[in-house]
Amino acid sequence: MRHLLLLCLALITLSCGPGKEELLGETEWQRKTNATFKDASKSPLKKKDLKTFKSLDFFKYDSIYYVEAKLKRTPNSKWFKMKTTTDEESEERIFGVLTFKLKGKTHQLNVYQGKDLMTTEGFEDYLFLPFLDDTNGDTTYGGGRYIDLQIPEGDSIIIDFNEAYNPYCAYNEKYSCPIVPRENYVPVKVEAGLRAFKK
Known part of the structure; x- marks a missing residue:
């Protein structure tokens, strides 16, 4: 299952052309969390915060x-x-x-x-x-x-x-x-x- 998720992530990254922002994050979990917050249908963010959202603030993986x-x-x-x-x-x-x-x-x-x-x-x-x-x-x-x-x-x-x-x-x-x-x-x-x- 983990290999399948990594493969899907790689395909998404490769398909990001001009105008499409690559998801930010050091780990797969961070990128997945950012993806949820960027998605207006799933994000808990208020509209004003969603407009300027780039990434959540994570501690460095340790x-x-x-x-x-x-x-x-x-x-x-x-x-x-x-x-x-x-x-x-x-x-x-x-x-x-x-x-x-x-x-x-x-x-x-x-x-x-x-x-x-x-x-x-x-x-x-x-x-x-x-x-x-x-x-x-x-x-x-x-x-x-x-x-x-x-x-x-x-x-x-x-x-x-x-x-x-x-x-x-x-x-x-x-x-x-x-x-x-x-x-x-x-x-x-x-x-x-x-x-x-x-x-």
Whole structure:
């Protein structure tokens, strides 16, 4: 699958003739994210921001933020209403606890599973990893960031903080975004993924 995506990307790049801008980004994920934000039918950007959009502001890719975590599943966890930035609530449960090392220290984060997404085609294995760190409100969005994961077959899972992204409400207040639970705080600077959006 990865080879197919790379091939498609190469074909798109080759087909870019005069007048067509090549997508900016250091990695495939960065280019794909920029493509979504450039697409008016998918972009969370306001019209005024979309008109001048070239690229989001990413940290430089750093392999120290690509970590393997041990997953301790919590099959008996209860469903709860995760608060959002609006009156809406998302029904979630803690799928498990992720333990990993970053910058010489051991950390733990809860990873969540959404009740509605479990029965949504294409999202049956989706896991949601929201987190806070010491860059929030400085170089990154104050409300924390998210990472998308999938249920692994075993008890280990890769967390790539280079793919940490901002909730859509960081770009447009009309969106309803899950609020990162306080316990999902990593007491280090995670200088990876997306920086704060400058409006």
